[in-house]
Amino acid sequence: MQPFVTVEGAAAPFLLPNLDTDVIMPKTFLKGIDRAGLDRGVFNLLRFGAGGAPEPDFILNRPGYEEARFLVVGPNFGCGSSREHAVWGLAQLGIRALIGTSFAGIFDDNCRNNGLLTISLDPAVVARIAAVVAQPETNRLHIDLPAEVVTLAATGEAAAFEIEPLRKEALLRGLDAVGTTLAEADAIRAFEVRHRAENPWLA
Amino acid sequence: MAGPRTLYDKIVDAHTVRALDDKGRVLLYVDRTILNEYTSPQAFSGLRERGCKVWNPAAALMVVDHVNPTTPRRTADMPDAGAARQAAYFAQNARDFGIELIDVLDPRQGIEHVVAPEQGLVLPGMVVAAGDSHTTSYAALGALGFGIGTSDIEHYLATQTLVYRRLKTMRITLHGVPGLGVTAKDMVMEVIRRIGADGAVGHAVEFDGPALSALSVEERMTLANMIVEAGARGAVMTPDTKVFRYIEGRPRAPRGPLWDRALAAWTVLTSDPGARFDRSFALDVGEVAPMVTWGTSPDQAAPVAGRVPAPEAEGDAARRCAAERALAYMDLRPGTPLDAIPISHAFIGSCTNARIEDLRDAARVLAGRTVAPGVRAIVVPGSTAVRAQAEAEGVAEIFRQAGFEWRQSGCSMCLAMNDDVLAPGDRCASSTNRNFEGRQGAGARTHLMSPAMVAAAAVTGRITDVRRLAAPARKPEPCSLS
Numbered sequence: 148m149q150p151f152v153t154v155e156g157a158a159a160p161f162l163l164p165n166l167d168t169d170v171i172m173p174k175t176f177l178k179g180i181d182r183a184g185l186d187r188g189v190f191n192l193l194r195f196g197a198g199g200a201p202e203p204d205f206i207l208n209r210p211g212y213e214e215a216r217f218l219v220v221g222p223n224f225g226c227g228s229s230r231e232h233a234v235w236g237l238a239q240l241g242i243r244a245l246i247g248t249s250f251a252g253i254f255d256d257n258c259r260n261n262g263l264l265t266i267s268l269d270p271a272v273v274a275r276i277a278a279v280v281a282q283p284e285t286n287r288l289h290i291d292l293p294a295e296v297v298t299l300a301a302t303g304e305a306a307a308f309e310i311e312p313l314r315k316e317a318l319l320r321g322l323d324a325v326g327t328t329l330a331e332a333d334a335i336r337a338f339e340v341r342h343r344a345e346n347p348w349l350a
Numbered sequence: 351m352a353g354p355r356t357l358y359d360k361i362v363d364a365h366t367v368r369a370l371d372d373k374g375r376v377l378l379y380v381d382r383t384i385l386n387e388y389t390s391p392q393a394f395s396g397l398r399e400r401g402c403k404v405w406n407p408a409a410a411l412m413v414v415d416h417v418n419p420t421t422p423r424r425t426a427d428m429p430d431a432g433a434a435r436q437a438a439y440f441a442q443n444a445r446d447f448g449i450e451l452i453d454v455l456d457p458r459q460g461i462e463h464v465v466a467p468e469q470g471l472v473l474p475g476m477v478v479a480a481g482d483s484h485t486t487s488y489a490a491l492g493a494l495g496f497g498i499g500t501s502d503i504e505h506y507l508a509t510q511t512l513v514y515r516r517l518k519t520m521r522i523t524l525h526g527v528p529g530l531g532v533t534a535k536d537m538v539m540e541v542i543r544r545i546g547a548d549g550a551v552g553h554a555v556e557f558d559g560p561a562l563s564a565l566s567v568e569e570r571m572t573l574a575n576m577i578v579e580a581g582a583r584g585a586v587m588t589p590d591t592k593v594f595r596y597i598e599g600r601p602r603a604p605r606g607p608l609w610d611r612a613l614a615a616w617t618v619l620t621s622d623p624g625a626r627f628d629r630s631f632a633l634d635v636g637e638v639a640p641m642v643t644w645g646t647s648p649d650q651a652a653p654v655a656g657r658v659p660a661p662e663a664e665g666d667a668a669r670r671c672a673a674e675r676a677l678a679y680m681d682l683r684p685g686t687p688l689d690a691i692p693i694s695h696a697f698i699g700s701c702t703n704a705r706i707e708d709l710r711d712a713a714r715v716l717a718g719r720t721v722a723p724g725v726r727a728i729v730v731p732g733s734t735a736v737r738a739q740a741e742a743e744g745v746a747e748i749f750r751q752a753g754f755e756w757r758q759s760g761c762s763m764c765l766a767m768n769d770d771v772l773a774p775g776d777r778c779a780s781s782t783n784r785n786f787e788g789r790q791g792a793g794a795r796t797h798l799m800s801p802a803m804v805a806a807a808a809v810t811g812r813i814t815d816v817r818r819l820a821a822p823a824r825k826p827e828p829c830s831l832s
Contacts, residue, residue, distance in 0.1 A: 162668055162671075163668070163671070163672055163675065164547075164548070164647075164668050164669060164672050165547040165548065165647045165649075165672065167647075167784070167786045169765075169784070169786040169787070169788060169789050170786060170787055170788065173788055173792070174765060174766060174767045174788075177388050177767060178388075178417070178430070178432025178433060178435075178436065178767075179391075179432065179435075179436075180391035180392070180395070180435055180436055180439045181391070181392060181395065182392060192787070192788050192792055221668055221672075222548050222668075223547060223548035223551055223581060226547060226548070226579075226581060227483065227579075227784060227786060228483055228765070228784075229389060229481055229482055229483040229497040229498065229499055230388075230389065230499075231389070231392075231499035231500040231501060234499070249548060249551050249552070250551075251548075251551065251581060252496075252551065252552065252581065252583035253483055253496075253497050253498065253499055253583075254499075256498065256499060256502060257499035257500075257501065257502075260499065260501035260502065260505075261501065311371070311373060311375065311515075312371060312373070313370060313371055313373075313375050313513075324501070324505055324513050325396070325400070325402075325504060325505050325508050325509065328377065328505065328508075328509045328511060328513065329402075329508060329509060331367070331368075331377065331509075332509070334367055334368060334377075335367055335377070335379070335405075335509060335510060335511055338367040338368075338379055339379065339510065342364075342365075342379060346475070346612075346615065347608060347611065348473070348604035348608045348609070348611065348612040349381060349473075349476075
């Protein structure tokens, strides 16, 4: 997993509430057995027209936003289907962090497992960031994970955010959760013996 | 532990291998999973790359459901190359990792959340996590159910655990007596409308109340299934004798002395009196009417007697913008009576509403009636077992007589990953769970409702209050001369 320490880049506002993973990654991109080619799938029906040409009005196709590293999003972003393809696609597109007021649970966990930082802030702060980055000239953000601060490059305004210490550590070091947990195999086995003794019908 | 605890907290406590911090992160032991062919492949590839085995193959079940065709004659053929590749890799993973596979030709095949309860895989008090958001369904059996992504499937398969964060709790209490024509689907749609599509984000929902107790186990599955559309990250319900009767004798259920021991343990699975919930919401189901969605989010819904609302009525600017966008996508104008909206398709299926009771509900409406001209009506039973039961009961014949296509089982047009896809501009009355843009096909429009309401829409050709259809228009009895 790619570590996240400090990242700077353009942020694209996309503030619709309850934006679901069907819209983020349409079903036609779910037919693989690997993770290949999912960058093309991200917001596919909105980003591209019928012939496959970019829709000029879509935010990620507008000048100054093609290389966006961050999205500023509406509440409950990533709701609906559990498809991790949505997060894989966003990461492949170069998106490193999402800033919003709330994130859907499975989507948020998928972000955690793929090194994408989700930052939850008060609605007024998100609205302010969205308003400033809505102009391509002022759309750059600087995110400092160790300091837990996001800064608008154009104005110098900074907002502190909170992140769980374990999640922060995993992001900073690009830790792989499976590897970390496998080191606890003995504790899991001991728990399992006890659990089955208490619930013998589970064995 | 001091103080009264909620059912959710009891289940999490009983599955905590150890606390990982003092902020609610725990290593959570997970009892069971169900795997499907489209969210699992990369998890198995991850295991292969690590050279890692599955911790406990017997605790998992693999079911092909999302990509298979539902054409009436069942074959193993997957006309779509991607689907064929997924099904083949799924079977290979089942063989290589020693997990039981239910493929399309298996008489137990069906939608994973219909099959797992049928097989007795899910038992009260369990933690069940699976690579599908509608895993919340298992609350109906007294388990804690929740969906996970592919990375966490891999984590589960390798370690039998998840790195889990304890959730806040939300109690949803149902009381009152539902009116005629009001189903569990309408109740949960009303809950979602009232609390919003983000109303339960970050929470584990516990349903309770006398109106919940009055529901059948299958009706409770509909509630638990769809509460994820309000953002619930998990769900639980106290299991009762209806649940125990439902489970007893199923293939993977305990038997004999083990059954008696299990029953004794399950009977005390409930929230303690005085247990504190972070939030509470109560609904008088007597106030609920048959519901229909008008927008592209499950909370954009209204009673069927209502009208398409005006976006300006939304106080919040973002929600107003979302409503305007939804109406443009749905090609609807504010003020239009919902029951004036014509449909081109009627779909009965999905893990929300394709169990035998759902099919019986729809068949009661369809008996003696026929699908309106210009409407294509499809029914996809939730499992092959449900299909067989419906055929044995004569329910299938009612669907056929009415002009419905009687299909094989799968997820089908709920998410349209197989070949059951709507065309742009099609408008579908659907017993499914999501009305998202493009969900049933790019440019296609979905109106969510109960199976009985889908049946009513199918026969009139427009969205229809099922209560306003006269008693079933049965053919007149032949005169008796004796």
